[in-house]
Amino acid sequence: xxxxxxxxxxxxxxxxxxxxxxxxxxxxxxxxxxxxxxxxxxxxxxxxxxxxxxxxxxxxxxxxxxxxxxxxxxxxxxxxxxxxxxxxxxxxxxxxxxxxxxxxxxxxxxxxxxxxxxxxxxxxxxxxxxxxxxxxxxxxxxxxxxxxxxxxxxxxxxxxxxxxxxxxxxxxxxxxxxxxxxxxxxxxxxxxxxxxxxxxxxxxxxxxxxxxxxxxxxxxxxxxxxxxxxxxxxxxxxxxxxxxxxxxxxxxxxxxxxxxxxxxxxxxxxxxxxxxxxxxxxxxxxxxxxxxxxxxxxxxxxxxxxxxxxxxxxxxxxxxxxxxxxxxxxxxxxxxxxxxxxxxxxxxxxxxxxxxxxxxxxxxxxxxxxxxxxxxxxxxxxxxxxxxxxxxxxxxxxxxxxxxxxxxxxxxxxxxxxxxxxx
Ligand SMILES: Cc1ncc(COP(=O)(O)O)c(C=O)c1O
Numbered sequence: 001x002x003x004x005x006x007x008x009x010x011x012x013x014x015x016x017x018x019x020x021x022x023x024x025x026x027x028x029x030x031x032x033x034x035x036x037x038x039x040x041x042x043x044x045x046x047x048x049x050x051x052x053x054x055x056x057x058x059x060x061x062x063x064x065x066x067x068x069x070x071x072x073x074x075x076x077x078x079x080x081x082x083x084x085x086x087x088x089x090x091x092x093x094x095x096x097x098x099x100x101x102x103x104x105x106x107x108x109x110x111x112x113x114x115x116x117x118x119x120x121x122x123x124x125x126x127x128x129x130x131x132x133x134x135x136x137x138x139x140x141x142x143x144x145x146x147x148x149x150x151x152x153x154x155x156x157x158x159x160x161x162x163x164x165x166x167x168x169x170x171x172x173x174x175x176x177x178x179x180x181x182x183x184x185x186x187x188x189x190x191x192x193x194x195x196x197x198x199x200x201x202x203x204x205x206x207x208x209x210x211x212x213x214x215x216x217x218x219x220x221x222x223x224x225x226x227x228x229x230x231x232x233x234x235x236x237x238x239x240x241x242x243x244x245x246x247x248x249x250x251x252x253x254x255x256x257x258x259x260x261x262x263x264x265x266x267x268x269x270x271x272x273x274x275x276x277x278x279x280x281x282x283x284x285x286x287x288x289x290x291x292x293x294x295x296x297x298x299x300x301x302x303x304x305x306x307x308x309x310x311x312x313x314x315x316x317x318x319x320x321x322x323x324x325x326x327x328x329x330x331x332x333x334x335x336x337x338x339x340x341x342x343x344x345x346x347x348x349x350x351x352x353x354x355x356x357x358x359x360x361x362x363x364x365x366x367x368x369x370x371x372x373x374x375x376x377x378x379x380x381x382x383x384x385x386x387x388x389x390x391x392x393x394x395x396x397x398x399x400x401x402x403x404x405x406x407x408x409x410x411x412x413x414x415x416x417x418x419x420x421x422x423x
Contacts, residue, residue: 030057053268056400069308078302085307102279110236110262111144113273121196135169142206196230201248205237208392209357221254231256240264244353267313272306344421362391
């Protein structure tokens with residue numbers, strides 16, 4: 001049996017329609033933006049492998065640092081123990097985060113980072129003697145796969161089978177409708193039981209790269225602050241430069257109480273996540289009473305290798321060349337969409353920083369849109385990994401993408417848009 005046959009025998013892949021999705025593509029090498037399969041064909045990874053990769057695959061600097069750390073300390077229980085990579089990472093990260101972020105809690109993926117913020121919010125109020133358990137989120141929200149994260153997210157194809165088991169949360173209008181969102185948020189807060197407001201700042205990823213203004217987000221957070229409602233910024237996708245600034249919330253004045261980070265945190269090399277919070281939150285858990293403590297921990301919490309990869313990735317992100325690369329991608333996206341002109345098939349073009357989304361007119365929008373699989377297959381045939389979200393084609397590239405690679409991605413998309421517009 002070859003690799004693909006063995007894969008089909010043993011492996012259950014995520015997000016595949018078992019009968020109709022073809023066999024998985026066997027990737028044997030990743031270098032820079034390129035992924036190479038068994039036959040030697042290369043693909044430009046224009047979606048950073050599910051939005052995680054920042055500096056390119058198998059980055060030699062991150063690999064070297066991880067190799068060195070591997071030989072010193074691979075893992076240690078993080079309850080009551082600590083190590084240099086974890087401390088250095090949090091110290092370095094705190095320089096990029098809003099200055100109210102004081103404490104960091106480790107976990108292993110974005111869903112857990114969200115789950116932790118949700119649990120901390122509820123317990124924060126309990127520790128203060130108040131029973132506030134409802135979450136307000138945005139229409140279209142996606143916060144991950146665990147039950148809590150699904151509950152905070154919008155009810156969708158992803159959570160449909162579990163809808164009876166999800167806890168209540170309220171979804172206010174998408175902030176593009178600023179007045180409607182503000183009004184609805186105020187109405188919900190007035191009910192007095194809201195533990196926290198959770199949001200993907202500036203860009204909703206899974207909903208189809210839907211974007212909204214920083215000034216609206218600022219207003220929504222300010223409303224919460226005034227009313228004493230906690231705010232959770234889910235930066236799992238938007239963090240680490242995607243929106244042009246290190247974090248999306250760097251573009252606003254108001255400061256959330258929690259920030260959830262994962263994906264780009266380790267530069268896309270290892271599973272790692274963080275939930276940061278304010279000193280006020282932390283202090284609500286301080287004391288002699290074990291019942292006040294946050295009794296939550298994952299086996300691989302604070303993994304030193306993951307922290308080392310994250311530190312190395314953050315060093316690369318801080319480099320002038322990386323900041324310039326982010327600006328260049330942003331400019332190139334703008335120039336590309338300007339020259340695209342009016343094509344019949346395009347419903348809307350959106351851009352925030354390095355994220356470019358082109359929404360197509362479609363009889364059926366959303367993840368179940370039929371056009372998705374065809375686009376994905378056609379792009380892959382042309383050597384570009386783009387994974388449309390329903391009828392939304394988007395580019396979210398690693399920052400190391402070369403001009404000529406980006407040009408090829410644009411070319412392949414433009415040709416497809418022209419073809420679709422002619423039909
Ligand atoms: C905004 C947001 N939050 C949370 C998650 C969940 O992260 P993970 O897949 O690492 O559990 C995702 C994943 O795409 C996300 O986009």
